[in-house]
Amino acid sequence: MSNRKLLNHLSGVQKLLEVGIIISAFVAIFITLSLFTFSPVDPSWSQQQWVAEIQNSGGRVGAWIADILFFGFGFMAYLIPVIIVSFAWAILWKPSFSLDVDFLNLSLRIVGFIFTFFSLSALIALNVSDYFYYPSGGLVGDILAQSMLGFFSLVAVNLILLTFLISGTTLLFGFSWIRLIDGIGEYTLNFIAWLGNLPATLNEMKEKRETGEDQRLFEKQQSLQDKLEKKQQKQTEKENKRLAKIAEKESQIEVDEQDEEIDFSHSFEQDNQPDDAFLGTNFIDQQEEQLPELNIDNIEWQAETDEAQLEVEEPPVVKKQAKTDFSHLPEHARPAERFVAETNIAPLPSIDLLDRPDKKENPVSQQELDNAARLVESKLLEFKIKADVVNVLPGPVITRFELDLAPGMKVSTVSSLEKDLARALSAMSVRVVDQIPGKSVIALELPNRHREIVYISEVLDCTKFHENKSALTMVLGADISGSPVVVDLAKMPHLLVAGTTGSGKSVGVNCMLVSLLYKSSPEDLRMILIDPKMLELNVYEGIPHLLTEVVTDMKDAANALRWCVGEMERRYKLLAEIGVRNLAGYNSAIKKAKAAGEPIYDPLWKPGDSMAESAPELEKLPTIVVVVDEFADMMMIVGKKCEELITRIAQKARAAGIHLILATQRPSVDVITGLIKANIPTRIAFQVSSKIDSRTILGQQGAETLLGHGDMLYMPPGSGMPTRVHGAFVDDHEVHKVVADWKKRGQPNYIQEILAGDADLDMLLPGEQSEGEEEIDALFDEVVAFITETRKVSISSIQRKFRIGYNRSARLVDQLQAQGVISAPSGANSNRDVLAPPPVKD
Known part of the structure; x- marks a missing residue:
C-alpha cells in the first residue's frame, strides 16, 4: 500500500x-x-x-x-x-x-x-x-x-x-x-594538410577524367561501327529484293528473245566499296581533332543532303519596299515629291531610335511596405485620426496607401491636414484622394525616396499602343502602378494642358507629338504647330506631316486658326453632300466607291474653280492636329479674335477631323476662359503654384501637390475624377533622331494660303468683316458738328447731348479717331484734341 x-x-x-x-x-x-x-x-x-x-x-x-x-x-x-x-x-x-x-x-x-x-x-x-x-x-x-x-x-x-x-x-x-x-x-591543421595534398588530388581527378573520356570515345566509335554494319545489311537486303523482282520479270519473257544478261554483282560491289573502305578505318588510332568528321548526325542526314543538292537552287528574291503613292491626296494632304534612300525604309520609325532604360531593379520588399503602412497609421493617430491601411500600391514615383477610416471620421478632416501630414512623414508633399471610384476608401499618395524615370520607349513598345488602330493614339506615361497610359485624341477630341515652368509641360507635349509620329503617316495625319517661344517646336521643322512652317508670329497664328475654321466649314459641306456624319465615314465612303469603280466627284466644284473641264474626284482627307505650345502668349497678342476662332473649332471640328492641343504655363481665368473650358473637357494639369490655378484647369484642387518633372493629373472626357500619371520622358536627341528619320522619307508640302490669309478677302468667315468696313453711325455727322463747335470731346458729353448709351458713344469716339477728326488719348487724363477745323459760319 x-x-x-x-x-x-x-x-x-x-x-x-x-x-x-x-x-x-x-x-x-x-x-x-x-x-x-x-x-x-x-x-x-x-x-x-x-x-x-x-x-x-x-x-x-x-x-x-x-x-x-x-x-x-x-x-x-x-x-x-x-x-x-x-x-x-x-x-x-x-x-x-x-x-x-x-x-x-x-x-x-x-x-x-x-x-x-x-x-x-x-x-x-x-x-x-x-x-x-x-x-x-x-x-x-x-x-x-x-x-x-x-x-x-x-x-x-x-x-x-x-x-x-x-x-x-x-x-x-x-x-x-x-x-x-x-x-x-x-x-586549421586539417585544412592546411588538405591544401598541401590539393595538387595531387587535382592530378588524380584529371587522370580519371581522361581515362573516362577515352572510354567514352571508344564506346562512341564502336556504336558508330555497329550503325554502319546495320546500314550495309539493310542495303544488301534491299538489293536482293530488287534482283528477285528482275528475275521474276525475266522469266515471263519469251524464250526466243535473247536478252543481254546484266551483271548486278559488279555494281553492287562498287556501291558497297566505300562502306567497306570506311569500315576498314582504324577509329582508335585517330586523333581527337578528326572525330567531328565521324559524327553520327552527319551520316544520318547525309542522304537527305545529297537529294537536296539535286534540286535547282534559285537565287533569293530581294523584295524592295514599294514607294508610297500620295498622288491621290488633295494638295494640303500630300507631301512633296519623296526621295528614297538606298536602303529599305520601314513605313514608320523604329523604336531603336529611342533610348532604352537601364534596368536597375530595386523592388520594395513587403516588410518595408508594412513598416511604411504602420508608420502612416501611427502618424494619423497623432492627429486623432483612426484609419487602417487596407492596401499599398507601390509605383515608379509614388506609393498609394488606401485608408479605411473609422466610422464617423470625415474625409475633409484628412484633406485639411495635407501639409501637416507631409511634415510628419518627412515627405515633399502628400496628396489626399478623397474618392476612389468603386471603393469605400480614401487614398494617401506619398513620393518614393528613389524616383524612377518612365522612358517613352517603354510605353511606345507596349501592346496597348500597338493594338490601338486609331491614327491619333498618344502615350502619356505610366500610372501609379507602372502600367502604360495610352489615350486617343480622336475621342477627347481636344486637349488642354497647363503647368508651371519646370513641371514637364513641354516634355509632355513632345511626348505626344513623338507618339503621333510613331503611329501615323502623312497620309493619315497633318499638323500645324504654333510656337510663340520659337524654341520648343522648331525641331519638327521639315517633317512631311506639316501643313505649314512652324508658326512663331502670333498674327500668323490667327491666320492659321482662321484657315482651320474655313477648312472645317468646307469639310462639313462635303460630309453633308455625301451623307455621312464624320471624317471616318467620309474616308470609308470614298474607299468603297473607288473599289466599286464608281468614284465620287467633288460636289462643291464650280466651273472656273480650276482649269479642269469637270469636277475632280474626291480623295481621302487626313486628320489635322493643331498644337499651340504657349496659348497665353497668343491670347495676349491676338486677343478676343483668337478666342472666338478656338471656340468655333472646339465646338464643331470633331466630326471634320480637326483637333486642338493647347498648352499654357499660366492657367488663369483670363487665358482659360469659361467658353474654352466648356468646349474642351479633356485636360491635363502638371504641377501648378496654387489651389486656384488647379481649380481653373481641373475644376478641383490637387495639382498643387504634384511633384513636378512630368507628374500630372489627367482628366479623361466624361469623367469628373482625374487620374494621376507619371509622364514619359523623351530627350532632345531622341526627338532629333525621330525627326531626321521622317525627313528621310519625304519633304513637306506647305500651303502658303494658311499664313497669308489676312491679305485674302476670301478667307473671311461667314458674318465676319474686314477691318475698315465697319458701318458708320447715323449720328456721326451731328457729333462732328457738335465737337468741332465746342472744341471738346468726351464719351459722357456725347451721351448727354444725344441721349444715347455708353457703348454707342464709345463706338462714335473710336470712329472719330479712325477718321482723323480727333486725336488719340494722351496725357494722364487721356484727353483728346479736336483736329478738325471749326465749322464755317455763313
Whole structure:
C-alpha cells in the first residue's frame, strides 16, 4: 500500500510539473506578443494618454508589461521570454520526480546567469543608442554602466564587462573555451594538410577524367561501327529484293528473245566499296581533332543532303519596299515629291531610335511596405485620426496607401491636414484622394525616396499602343502602378494642358507629338504647330506631316486658326453632300466607291474653280492636329479674335477631323476662359503654384501637390475624377533622331494660303468683316458738328447731348479717331484734341 501511495504522489507531482511548463509557455508567448506589438502611444506605466484603440496585442496588461520590461531592461527585454522557457525546460521537464539536486552546480549556474545578464545589459547601455525614450540597456544596465564610469574609463569598463560576460557564459552553459581553441586548431591543421595534398588530388581527378573520356570515345566509335554494319545489311537486303523482282520479270519473257544478261554483282560491289573502305578505318588510332568528321548526325542526314543538292537552287528574291503613292491626296494632304534612300525604309520609325532604360531593379520588399503602412497609421493617430491601411500600391514615383477610416471620421478632416501630414512623414508633399471610384476608401499618395524615370520607349513598345488602330493614339506615361497610359485624341477630341515652368509641360507635349509620329503617316495625319517661344517646336521643322512652317508670329497664328475654321466649314459641306456624319465615314465612303469603280466627284466644284473641264474626284482627307505650345502668349497678342476662332473649332471640328492641343504655363481665368473650358473637357494639369490655378484647369484642387518633372493629373472626357500619371520622358536627341528619320522619307508640302490669309478677302468667315468696313453711325455727322463747335470731346458729353448709351458713344469716339477728326488719348487724363477745323459760319 505504501508503494502504491508513493507512485500516486509521484504522478501528481509530475502533473504539476507539466502544468508549470504549459503556464511558462503561455507567459513567454504573451510577453513576446506584448513586446513586438508595443506602441509608444498606448497608455502604460510610464505615460498616460487617450487613444481611440490600444495597439498592443496583449491589451492594457500587455502594454503595461512591455513598458515595464523596456524601462527596466531595454533591449534585453526580448530575451526574457527565452529565459522563462529555458528555465522551465531545465527545471520542470523531468521524466520522473526526484529530490536529488546538485546545489553546487545550480549555484554556479545562477551566478553565471547574473554575470551574463547584468554585464550584457551594461554593454548594450554603453554602446547602443536608446530605444524610443527607454535606455537601450534598461534601468539596470544604465545604473551599472554609469556607476562603473565613475571609477574607470570607457575602454576599461568595456573590457571589465566583457570579462564578466565571458566568465558568466562559462558558468551558465558549462562552456569550455580550451576545447574550442583545440577544435579550431585541429580544423586549421586539417585544412592546411588538405591544401598541401590539393595538387595531387587535382592530378588524380584529371587522370580519371581522361581515362573516362577515352572510354567514352571508344564506346562512341564502336556504336558508330555497329550503325554502319546495320546500314550495309539493310542495303544488301534491299538489293536482293530488287534482283528477285528482275528475275521474276525475266522469266515471263519469251524464250526466243535473247536478252543481254546484266551483271548486278559488279555494281553492287562498287556501291558497297566505300562502306567497306570506311569500315576498314582504324577509329582508335585517330586523333581527337578528326572525330567531328565521324559524327553520327552527319551520316544520318547525309542522304537527305545529297537529294537536296539535286534540286535547282534559285537565287533569293530581294523584295524592295514599294514607294508610297500620295498622288491621290488633295494638295494640303500630300507631301512633296519623296526621295528614297538606298536602303529599305520601314513605313514608320523604329523604336531603336529611342533610348532604352537601364534596368536597375530595386523592388520594395513587403516588410518595408508594412513598416511604411504602420508608420502612416501611427502618424494619423497623432492627429486623432483612426484609419487602417487596407492596401499599398507601390509605383515608379509614388506609393498609394488606401485608408479605411473609422466610422464617423470625415474625409475633409484628412484633406485639411495635407501639409501637416507631409511634415510628419518627412515627405515633399502628400496628396489626399478623397474618392476612389468603386471603393469605400480614401487614398494617401506619398513620393518614393528613389524616383524612377518612365522612358517613352517603354510605353511606345507596349501592346496597348500597338493594338490601338486609331491614327491619333498618344502615350502619356505610366500610372501609379507602372502600367502604360495610352489615350486617343480622336475621342477627347481636344486637349488642354497647363503647368508651371519646370513641371514637364513641354516634355509632355513632345511626348505626344513623338507618339503621333510613331503611329501615323502623312497620309493619315497633318499638323500645324504654333510656337510663340520659337524654341520648343522648331525641331519638327521639315517633317512631311506639316501643313505649314512652324508658326512663331502670333498674327500668323490667327491666320492659321482662321484657315482651320474655313477648312472645317468646307469639310462639313462635303460630309453633308455625301451623307455621312464624320471624317471616318467620309474616308470609308470614298474607299468603297473607288473599289466599286464608281468614284465620287467633288460636289462643291464650280466651273472656273480650276482649269479642269469637270469636277475632280474626291480623295481621302487626313486628320489635322493643331498644337499651340504657349496659348497665353497668343491670347495676349491676338486677343478676343483668337478666342472666338478656338471656340468655333472646339465646338464643331470633331466630326471634320480637326483637333486642338493647347498648352499654357499660366492657367488663369483670363487665358482659360469659361467658353474654352466648356468646349474642351479633356485636360491635363502638371504641377501648378496654387489651389486656384488647379481649380481653373481641373475644376478641383490637387495639382498643387504634384511633384513636378512630368507628374500630372489627367482628366479623361466624361469623367469628373482625374487620374494621376507619371509622364514619359523623351530627350532632345531622341526627338532629333525621330525627326531626321521622317525627313528621310519625304519633304513637306506647305500651303502658303494658311499664313497669308489676312491679305485674302476670301478667307473671311461667314458674318465676319474686314477691318475698315465697319458701318458708320447715323449720328456721326451731328457729333462732328457738335465737337468741332465746342472744341471738346468726351464719351459722357456725347451721351448727354444725344441721349444715347455708353457703348454707342464709345463706338462714335473710336470712329472719330479712325477718321482723323480727333486725336488719340494722351496725357494722364487721356484727353483728346479736336483736329478738325471749326465749322464755317455763313
